[in-house]
Amino acid sequence: MNINGVQIDATFAEAFPMRGTRIIITAQNTKWAQIAAQTLTGFATSVIACGCEAGIERELDPSETPDGRPGVAVLIFAMGGKTLAKQVETRAGQCVLTCPTSALFSGLPDGDPIALGKNLRFFGDGFQISKRINGRRYWRVPVMDGEFLCEESTGMVNAVGGGNFLILAESQPQALAACEAAIEAMRKVPNVIMPFPGGVVRSGSKVGSRYKALNASTNDAFCPTLKGQTQTQLSPEIESVMEIVVDGLTAEDISKVMRVGIEAACRLGPRNGIRRISAGNYGGKLGPFLFHLREIMA
Amino acid sequence: MTMLILTLRSEPQQRIDVAPLTPDGLLDKSAGEIGDILLQTGNRQVRTGELFDIEGNDASHMVLRGATGKLDFIGRGMAQGMIDVEGDAGSYLGMQMKGGHLVVRGSIGAYGACELKNGTVIIQGNAGDFLGASLPGNKKGMAGGTVIVRGNVGDRAGDHMRRGALLIEGNTGAYLGSRMTAGTIAVLGKTGRYPGYAMGRGTLLLAQAPAEILPTFNDCGTHTLGFIPLLLKGFGGLDTPFSNMSESLRRVRRYAGDMSGLGKGEILVAAGT
The missing domain is CATH 3.30.70.520 (Alpha-Beta Plaits)
Known part of the structure; x- marks a missing residue:
């Protein structure tokens, strides 16, 4: 040919088969959503040594995000569900929770649930607040720049x-x-x-x-x-x-x-x-x- | 199939418990069978057919025509379908409802949507005391679903509320959200005295400053909270002005309390009011 x-x-x-998920990161503007997404997807080129493979899928218009702010869709893949869950939680905790003005949401409502804010909420030291909106649970974690809003879980699918x-x-x-x-x-x-x-x-x-x-x-x-x-x-x-x-x-x-x-x-x-x-x-x-x-x- | 219409023949002398007349209870029943259902009124029981004219056969969409404030327990425990109440309703409307839609064109009595589990209740008029509350002696009030009241509500709305949303477009009485455990109450109009009395958790979102805030609520300052647009967007499928108030309610003054108890509840008052 x-x-x-x-x-x-x-x-x-x-x-080969993997397990994958999509998360949505929003922020005050695209610049900070990108910073959070780029930080989260750093050192995630290959499962051989990084634990997962991750990348930015695309930028999202405010009309496409749950909280009406500019956002970025990120895909994360790992060889197994437990590894993926661990990688998502660790990276979200260190790279999104820490990033100014950011919020974190599920980008795959269906699939097997894995934790997003389910455990990150404990950073709130008892001051965290749960909100159930349209059947989905969100956590408001008080942080120094205001509140970190994070959905309880995201969906994991075969990939x-x-x-x-x-x-x-x-x-x-x-x-x-x-x-x-x-x-x-x-x-x-x-x-x-x-x-x-x-x-x-x-x-x-x-x-x-x-x-x-x-x-x-x-x-x-x-x-x-x-x-x-x-x-x-x-x-x-x-x-x-x-x-x-x-x-x-x-x-x-x-x-x-x-x-x-x-x-x-x-x-x-x-x-x-x-x-x-x-x-x-x-x-x-x-x-x-x-x-x-x-x-x-x- | 045409919707099932129950038309009250005359103003009843005594209150009537119409709890058996729900879509769940009437599905697959003929007009004759519905007419034979016994309803409690005072110390006696009366056939439904003696009180109501019965038309139609689709119980998944019921209409109570000519309803009055003497019809109690409308939609009690219903799990599906719709009841459209043309007129007023008595007490305990939508009590322990598990799903479906309940619309009241007039006003309702006390304990509306008490211990609601799920579903949507819309009151075009006013609601009495203890809207979305727990029954007397119980400790678990409304635990899910959404209640919209176009008019005013009485005292103690949301007492012991655990989850779900009360959206009140008019004014409220005193002790709004008393002993609340969780959930959201939003109010467009004026709020009576002492909102949030003994609330442990939960959110009162007020478009206007309340008449008086308890000294056991601490001022946490004015903030722009990201969850409010998300919350209000969640009401987008409902016919309520709250769904379009993301901007006006986004910046709020936050009061944390009730510090006489757990103190993890909050009253959010739109900034600038």
């Missing part, structure tokens, strides 16, 4: 993590430009996040390592400087490879956003050094979700 002169490999991205594709280019700047174009288009798709820095991974990994302590190590088959040293997947003209990883609430969301991203990258074409699109997989051993590139782009 070839799109705009860019080869689409006959391979697939391999993704999919690890959707991905690789952009193979003739140079590092060209690979990055294609990734930026892809990410810009992908950020318009709901229900997904691209958790790595700027949405892009330059250190794609393979399972296992020659060092016993490591579960994963560099994906040497796609490292351009190792072309003559390992069983490479790269042709001579490829000088840089970058990966975009996607987590989403459903497999359909992943398929949709991968297509959008690949289309945007391919639009640059060989004239801008974009030569191939590939994907990371582990031979079907890692997860039950297989996203075949040629089927997605058909």
